[in-house]
Amino acid sequence: MTAPEQRAPKQDRSRITRERLLGASIDLLATQGWAATTVGAVAAAAGVSRGAAQHHFPTREDLITAALVHMIDQRLVSVATVDSELPEPGPERTIAVVRLIVDHYTSDLFKAALQVWTAAASDPALADRVLPLEAAMSREVLKYAAAALERDPADARVRRAIQTTLDLARGLGLADVLSDDSERRDKIIRFWGQTMDDVLDDARKTEPGAHG
Amino acid sequence: MTAPEQRAPKQDRSRITRERLLGASIDLLATQGWAATTVGAVAAAAGVSRGAAQHHFPTREDLITAALVHMIDQRLVSVATVDSELPEPGPERTIAVVRLIVDHYTSDLFKAALQVWTAAASDPALADRVLPLEAAMSREVLKYAAAALERDPADARVRRAIQTTLDLARGLGLADVLSDDSERRDKIIRFWGQTMDDVLDDARKTEPGAHG
Numbered sequence: 001m002t003a004p005e006q007r008a009p010k011q012d013r014s015r016i017t018r019e020r021l022l023g024a025s026i027d028l029l030a031t032q033g034w035a036a037t038t039v040g041a042v043a044a045a046a047g048v049s050r051g052a053a054q055h056h057f058p059t060r061e062d063l064i065t066a067a068l069v070h071m072i073d074q075r076l077v078s079v080a081t082v083d084s085e086l087p088e089p090g091p092e093r094t095i096a097v098v099r100l101i102v103d104h105y106t107s108d109l110f111k112a113a114l115q116v117w118t119a120a121a122s123d124p125a126l127a128d129r130v131l132p133l134e135a136a137m138s139r140e141v142l143k144y145a146a147a148a149l150e151r152d153p154a155d156a157r158v159r160r161a162i163q164t165t166l167d168l169a170r171g172l173g174l175a176d177v178l179s180d181d182s183e184r185r186d187k188i189i190r191f192w193g194q195t196m197d198d199v200l201d202d203a204r205k206t207e208p209g210a211h212g
Numbered sequence: 213m214t215a216p217e218q219r220a221p222k223q224d225r226s227r228i229t230r231e232r233l234l235g236a237s238i239d240l241l242a243t244q245g246w247a248a249t250t251v252g253a254v255a256a257a258a259g260v261s262r263g264a265a266q267h268h269f270p271t272r273e274d275l276i277t278a279a280l281v282h283m284i285d286q287r288l289v290s291v292a293t294v295d296s297e298l299p300e301p302g303p304e305r306t307i308a309v310v311r312l313i314v315d316h317y318t319s320d321l322f323k324a325a326l327q328v329w330t331a332a333a334s335d336p337a338l339a340d341r342v343l344p345l346e347a348a349m350s351r352e353v354l355k356y357a358a359a360a361l362e363r364d365p366a367d368a369r370v371r372r373a374i375q376t377t378l379d380l381a382r383g384l385g386l387a388d389v390l391s392d393d394s395e396r397r398d399k400i401i402r403f404w405g406q407t408m409d410d411v412l413d414d415a416r417k418t419e420p421g422a423h424g
Contacts, residue, residue, distance in 0.1 A: 171384070
């Protein structure tokens with residue numbers, strides 16, 4: 001058994017190596033695509049030996065899955081931290097929450113995930129590994145969005161509206177892959193944010209006593 | 213110069229060969245993915261010699277671009293032909309139009325297009341070839357949807373609502389790549405169709421004289 005003060009630096013180095021490999025995976029996926037993202041290429045991009053990379057991630061699937069988990073954790077952290085900057089409840093806050101969700105689906109993290117999803121379309125084993133991650137993320141975003149919008153996530157209409165936002169964000173993310181679509185996207189964000197705010201207000205009105 | 217009766221069968225054979233190659237491209241893209249869809253593999257799947265395939269399509273990019281054009285033409289024909297089966301104007305018709313658009317984005321045609329888009333993310337030359345096709349298709353769907361909904365496509369709110377439908381459909385199509393998402397998707401289609409119908413009715417009310 002080694003003393004804690006001896007073990008710690010090695011663990012730190014190991015953690016740093018791991019994080020560099022995950023970050024390089026995401027960069028490579030987003031910019032070079034699925035086929036180019038091998039364990040060897042990721043190791044080279046991360047400045048890590050191939051052997052060290054394979055020590056952490058024996059297979060490409062292990063590496064890619066870990067990178068997706070890392071990606072999702074990053075997304076959730078960045079979503080959670082901006083909460084205090086949101087406008088007061090009302091249409092502008094709803095638009096801001098929509099924008100936050102859409103921003104995630106136009107980030108490099110999404111572009112990396114898109115490469116994995118598209119590869120999973122012809123690789124059922126990969127799809128089996130990716131699906132639970134995607135489902136977990138959707139649940140977390142749903143919970144976050146309902147809280148940010150001060151709405152009840154158990155209300156079917158609220159759930160439906162937020163799910164629609166997620167699907168819309170995924171589609172906007174896909175459009176952004178081909179070209180810079182930010183100007184058009186901004187109009188869609190405002191349109192849908194305003195529309196969703198109206199829908200959620202109607203939901204309140206038709207459920208007397210649920211809210212103020 | 214050959215007589216027309218001698219030329220015609222040869223032209224027919226050429227057209228049939230071409231269509232088999234395009235169909236096989238779409239099948240291979242949708243089921244095997246981008247990397248597997250080479251001119252050689254498509255020729256083999258179509259039962260055409262590699263030489264004949266290269267006579268029609270000198271490069272992989274030529275073949276894939278032609279397959280996308282073919283794909284888009286097929287989409288537009290199938291969209292145009294169901295018009296007479298739509299319900300009377302009202303929420304159910306709006307939901308039916310949304311369903312029609314979403315159906316296209318969950319078809320094998322979309323799954324093939326998704327492979328091309330994702331490859332184009334790290335291939336600017338391919339993106340340049342794909343972008344105008346995608347833009348042309350969006351314009352056609354916008355025109356069709358406005359006509360089917362009996363709304364004015366020059367109205368910004370109508371355009372925005374239909375564009376949102378396209379983006380949402382793209383996102384639903386992407387979700388369907390990982391797993392059969394049809395049950396959840398159906399709820400989103402009804403929710404958004406009903407919401408869009410309300411939005412478009414509001415647009416009429418706020419523009420006196422525009423419609424009845």
